[in-house]
Amino acid sequence: MRMAWWLFIALLSIQIIFxxxxxxxxxxxxxxxxxYYFGALGFMFVAAIxxxxxxxxxxxVSEE
Incomplete structure (x- = not known):
């Protein structure tokens, strides 16, 4: 889950920059x-989700 946390934080920082x-x-x-910035912000939001x-x-799956 550590990788997910860092990837999610990276996407969130990109959203803040946009x-x-x-x-x-x-x-x-x-x-x-x-x-254009609104579209990019929306794309990054969807990617984060x-x-x-x-x-x-x-x-x-890994817990099972």
Whole structure:
């Protein structure tokens, strides 16, 4: 489960970085670029959910 924890933290840090970029783009009034960062943030969120469920299922199988 240690690998899952570090991978989940890495994905979470990438999401924080994308959120920071989105705030910077918003404050610079480049609204046309926001959709790309929003899409990337959504993709990283979905990837984090998939990684979480994958390692949760892996832990269940290893306990049996």
């Amino acid at each position: 959120l920071q970029y989105m705030v910077e783009v918003y404050l610079a009034e480049h609204y046309d670029e926001l959709i 998939i990684v979480y469920f994958f390692f949760q299922k892996t832990d269940q």
